[in-house]
Amino acid sequence: MHILSRFFEDYTLNSKRETLGRTITETDFVVHAGHTGDYFPHHMDTEWCKEQPFKQRIAHGTLTFSVGIGMTATEINPEAFSKGYDRLRFIKPVYIGDTIRVVVTISEKKESKKPELGQVNEHVEIFNQKNELVLVCDHILLAKKRAYTKL
Template sequence: MYDIDDLEVGMFASYSQTISEADIKSFAGISGDRNPVHLDSEYAEKSMFKKRIAHGMISSSFFSALFGTKLPGEGCVYVSQSLKFRKPVYIDDTVVATVMVERIEKEKRRVYFNTYCKVGKQKVITGQAEIYIPEKK
C-alpha cells in the first residue's frame, strides 16, 4: 500500500480482463440485474446493440480492484465514483481499466483519480473517483 506521502500526480495503475459468458451470468446472479440485453441473445439482437452486452458495472468494478490492490492499495476507502458509459462491452472483449492520480489533499487524506476503461483504443467508460487513505498504524 502507498502512504499518501508516497503518491504523486500522474501515477497510474491498470488491470485487464476479458469478459466471459461466465462473468455475465455470475454478475447477473450476484447483482440481481437480469436485464435480457445481457442474458438473452434473441432479445439483444432486436436491441440497438444487435447482440448481448456485458453489464457496465462489471467493467467499472475493475476500478475497485485497482484501488484495493495496486494504487493506493489495501486499506484505502472508496468515497465516491462517477461513471459515464460511452460504448458497450461485449462478450470476449478485453477491458483495460486504468486509474490515474489527478489531485492529492494530504491534510484530508483524500486522493482524486481519473478513471477509464478501454476496449482496444476506444474508451468505453470514463469517470472520476475519490479515495480516502487511512493513516498507517
C-alpha cells in the same frame, strides 16, 4: 497482491498505473446477473438483442465497473481506504469476448476534513481491446499523512 504502505505524501499528481487485460465471458454475465438480480434482456437474451441497436448482448455497466475496479486491486495499502466513486459513466458497451484494461491516474490531492488524512483522487479509465474508452469514474481515497503515524 502485496502490502505497500503509501501515505498521502507518497502519491504523485499525474502518475499512472495500468493493468493487464481481462476478457469478459458469458460466465461473467451469468454470475453478475445472479449476484445482482439484473436479468434484463439486454444482458441475457441473445434473440431479443438481435433486434436491438447493439445486435448482441451487452455487459451490465456494473459488471464492467466491478471487474475493472477489481483489476486495479493489486496492492493492500493499510495507510489508505476508499471513500467511494464519483462521476461514473458508461461510455461504450462491452460485449462477451471483449478484453478490458484499466488506466488509473492520480488526478488530484487535497486536504481532508480530518487533519491526519489527505484526499487523493484517482481518475479511472477502462478501455476495450480496440483502445476505446468504455467506462470512466473517479475513485476517492483517504490516505494517512506521515506526520500522524505512530512512531
